[in-house]
Amino acid sequence: MPRRDSNETRYVPVIVRTYLRLFVAGFRRQSTYRLAALGGLVANTTFGLLKVALLFAAVRTSGGELAGYDVAMMSTYIWISQGMLGSVNLHGRTEIADRIRSGDVAVDFLRPLDVHLASVTTEVGRAVFALIPRGVPSVVIGALLVGMALPDDPWAYPLGAVSLLLGIVVSATTVYLVGVCGFWLLETRGVAILYMVVSGFLAGLFVPIAMFPDWLRVVATVTPFPSMMMYPVDVLSGRVDGAAAVGLVALQVLWLAVTVTAGQLATRAGRRRLEVQGG
Amino acid sequence: MGDLAGLTAPYRAVLGSRIRAQRSYRTSFLLDLSSSVLVGLVELAEVWVVFHAVTELGGLDLAAVVLVFGLADLAFSLADLAFGHCDTLPTYLRAGTLDVFYLRPQPLLLQLVTSDISLRRLARAAVGAVALGVGLAVNDVPWSVGSVALVVLSLVSGVATFAAMFVWAAGAQFYLVDGAEATNAFVYGGRYAATQPASVWGRPLVVVFGFFFPMAFTAYLPVVTLLGLPGPDWMPGWLGWCAPLAALWAWALALLTWRAGVRHYQGGGG
Numbered sequence: 001m002p003r004r005d006s007n008e009t010r011y012v013p014v015i016v017r018t019y020l021r022l023f024v025a026g027f028r029r030q031s032t033y034r035l036a037a038l039g040g041l042v043a044n045t046t047f048g049l050l051k052v053a054l055l056f057a058a059v060r061t062s063g064g065e066l067a068g069y070d071v072a073m074m075s076t077y078i079w080i081s082q083g084m085l086g087s088v089n090l091h092g093r094t095e096i097a098d099r100i101r102s103g104d105v106a107v108d109f110l111r112p113l114d115v116h117l118a119s120v121t122t123e124v125g126r127a128v129f130a131l132i133p134r135g136v137p138s139v140v141i142g143a144l145l146v147g148m149a150l151p152d153d154p155w156a157y158p159l160g161a162v163s164l165l166l167g168i169v170v171s172a173t174t175v176y177l178v179g180v181c182g183f184w185l186l187e188t189r190g191v192a193i194l195y196m197v198v199s200g201f202l203a204g205l206f207v208p209i210a211m212f213p214d215w216l217r218v219v220a221t222v223t224p225f226p227s228m229m230m231y232p233v234d235v236l237s238g239r240v241d242g243a244a245a246v247g248l249v250a251l252q253v254l255w256l257a258v259t260v261t262a263g264q265l266a267t268r269a270g271r272r273r274l275e276v277q278g279g
Numbered sequence: 280m281g282d283l284a285g286l287t288a289p290y291r292a293v294l295g296s297r298i299r300a301q302r303s304y305r306t307s308f309l310l311d312l313s314s315s316v317l318v319g320l321v322e323l324a325e326v327w328v329v330f331h332a333v334t335e336l337g338g339l340d341l342a343a344v345v346l347v348f349g350l351a352d353l354a355f356s357l358a359d360l361a362f363g364h365c366d367t368l369p370t371y372l373r374a375g376t377l378d379v380f381y382l383r384p385q386p387l388l389l390q391l392v393t394s395d396i397s398l399r400r401l402a403r404a405a406v407g408a409v410a411l412g413v414g415l416a417v418n419d420v421p422w423s424v425g426s427v428a429l430v431v432l433s434l435v436s437g438v439a440t441f442a443a444m445f446v447w448a449a450g451a452q453f454y455l456v457d458g459a460e461a462t463n464a465f466v467y468g469g470r471y472a473a474t475q476p477a478s479v480w481g482r483p484l485v486v487v488f489g490f491f492f493p494m495a496f497t498a499y500l501p502v503v504t505l506l507g508l509p510g511p512d513w514m515p516g517w518l519g520w521c522a523p524l525a526a527l528w529a530w531a532l533a534l535l536t537w538r539a540g541v542r543h544y545q546g547g548g549g
Contacts (some may be wrong), residue, residue, distance in 0.1 A: 039458035046464035056478035190310030197321045206325040
């Protein structure tokens, strides 16, 4: 049926434009909270300096190298990971969880949009904006106060940018799964706290995963959490390069596929279960 | 006695209702309790991973750092239990609901503190208590009346110091509102700092977390004094005994900030 085909070709750009608008809306919404961004930067820098003190001492005690990190590489790890904190959701709180509890999600289901993808797109827009007031300044402050290593291979920058974006998206698609638990649980705070505790640790927020004992490293690797922070930091800092870096990015893509599929299935199942009180 | 009971009756009524409310959703409450235990365990694991990779850091070995962690974490979770919800002040400020507190004939800070209590934080305190017990058992503590007094004194002072941090943060939030995360840098960053060996800090951190916000006094310095370890250069061996002074200083800072904040507050416009 040629008519339907022509309809669909027109339909696709509209869809893309809609999600682009959602992305921009998320980006702009975040840009209005300037004081919040400044507060976040203060927190990032303070925690960063504490991590510098502890981890530098650890590297120096082991004779200048620990689990493949020297002081400069450790500094790069600390400041890039601190910079990503505003963009990667490691606290487990989401808007979708609130909308499910309050029943507002029923309105979302009426819109001609995929609830899952729209929610993730808005979240990614906010996260990408946060790189401007929190991400870049954290790295600059770290570089000025402490100094850091730069990657030798120029490919680390474009590949690192891709990995960073993938990390942000994987964090949004994973934390969405926490939110949709609300279809079954109503109160998701317990799950969100669980997510907060486990995600930060296994994403490599406090200690790089390379320093973990073997069994714990295996545990981390079979979760999506290192894809949110550790892998982007490894690629962007040039600690992992060449084929191994491409491998990490491929692993991120795999986790993206897994979490998106799970999100689609959970949203559909939850929609059938949803019950909203009142009229 | 009768007077005291009369005075505290309104606070006890509020707290009692909060406790009953939390226990009424059993599944959620149990999940909350187990999450809180896990929070404590993972925070211990963060310290353990570093000390697993190196045998000794800043003059502490794994046994000593477990003691530091236990002391700091137990003090923090007890303070968090009572004062932690001061963190919700920005929400009250934005919604204008703080004004309700002004209508009642009770001191504002006391009302805020007694407006809620999070029982799940007891589970978190249990992790700290176990770590403290293990820490005291595995270290070679020279037991005497003096050392018992030092442990008790530093625990009580530690709780007071962390409680002061929450009050300080609440006072600062009257000015910051949206920028409340800046205070997290010192409240939760302070908790993180308190579990570290302060001997690895550079001068700016010693100034901020050693003295201005006296986090080193909550656990690290008392442990160094207790075990007779070689401390950092800036520390005489008896400094661990000064934890109560640090708590007093923290409360002076907290109450001044709180007072300034309350005076700055103009109402929610309701």
